Amino acid sequence: MALSLKGRDFLALVDYTPQEVRYLIDLAIELKAKQKAGEVYQPLKGKTLGMIFEKSSTRTRVSFEVGMYQLGGHALFLSRNDLQIGRGETVWDTAQVMSRYLDGIMIRTYAHRTVVELARGATIPVINGLTDLSHPCQALADYQTILEHKGRLEGLKIAYVGDGNNMVHSLMMGAAKVGMHMSVASPEGYEPDEDVIRQTKEHAAETGSQLHICRDPREAVENADIIYTDVWASMGFEAEQKDRERAFADYQVDENLVAHAKKDYLFLHCLPAHRGEEVSEGVIDGKNSIVFDQAENRLHAQKAIMAAIM
Numbered sequence: 001m002a003l004s005l006k007g008r009d010f011l012a013l014v015d016y017t018p019q020e021v022r023y024l025i026d027l028a029i030e031l032k033a034k035q036k037a038g039e040v041y042q043p044l045k046g047k048t049l050g051m052i053f054e055k056s057s058t059r060t061r062v063s064f065e066v067g068m069y070q071l072g073g074h075a076l077f078l079s080r081n082d083l084q085i086g087r088g089e090t091v092w093d094t095a096q097v098m099s100r101y102l103d104g105i106m107i108r109t110y111a112h113r114t115v116v117e118l119a120r121g122a123t124i125p126v127i128n129g130l131t132d133l134s135h136p137c138q139a140l141a142d143y144q145t146i147l148e149h150k151g152r153l154e155g156l157k158i159a160y161v162g163d164g165n166n167m168v169h170s171l172m173m174g175a176a177k178v179g180m181h182m183s184v185a186s187p188e189g190y191e192p193d194e195d196v197i198r199q200t201k202e203h204a205a206e207t208g209s210q211l212h213i214c215r216d217p218r219e220a221v222e223n224a225d226i227i228y229t230d231v232w233a234s235m236g237f238e239a240e241q242k243d244r245e246r247a248f249a250d251y252q253v254d255e256n257l258v259a260h261a262k263k264d265y266l267f268l269h270c271l272p273a274h275r276g277e278e279v280s281e282g283v284i285d286g287k288n289s290i291v292f293d294q295a296e297n298r299l300h301a302q303k304a305i306m307a308a309i310m
């Protein structure tokens, strides 16, 4: 199905219909096949993406830069320290100015409102490369990965064990959009955001997807097709590391926990991972883990986003 997403921002999966999300996943798979076949596909020739990073990154930075190159365009890396934003220029003015030079902006930052403000000020598409609230590029790549390995998405069950953070927020909305069921287990005080839960449930009704929030990791993982976890202390929360280690002590995804999932379950993690904390070495390096296929798909999924909106 050919859909036009040209000119749109990619800030959150909630802004995309189930059909649009599926279109992007299918396009990612198509662009991946082209690249593997050595086919040159350069719809973004002559275009430039600005990439603002206020937090560290390995995957996001490299995959956006390489992706833009493969699509025929150019990517500019801009750290906070390189920009006048770091010296107090407003996000709005930055957006206005950048729109005069660039064809798209990817931003990784702390407050989600910064991304929203940037998108309001910009006349070019803005892509959310992670905020404290969400990480939609990762979730899109994750559902692509699941589809490639399982051959379908609708009706599968994904279990997330751990911190109610940016990652689980985008995964929840993604599950609602692709028609997967999701269970989330987090310790007290670290649950996903209530507004995101409410919004996810509203959208889940559209596809028949179900969202279950609980405390017990075993309950979440029971009969799951996919098990997902993420770090206990996300970027910006490093000072809480010790408190979090205590709070999450019973939330490690290890061999005992995964025994409650389906035999052919798949393990996913957005990475970077901390072996021995949120996941045991045996699970992340085991035969059910597909974390590096997942990391690779950041490239293909983001190429799909850029090719579609820029």
Ligand code: CP
Pocket (backbone or CB within 6 Å): 056, 057, 058, 059, 060, 061, 130, 138, 270, 271, 272
């Ligand atoms: N998963 C992810 O976004 O990784 P980076 O922080 O390395 O970009």
Ligand code: NVA
Pocket (backbone or CB within 6 Å): 130, 165, 166, 167, 230, 231, 233, 234, 235, 270, 271, 272
């Ligand atoms: N939740 C993690 C994801 C990193 C890709 C963080 O925000 O640090």
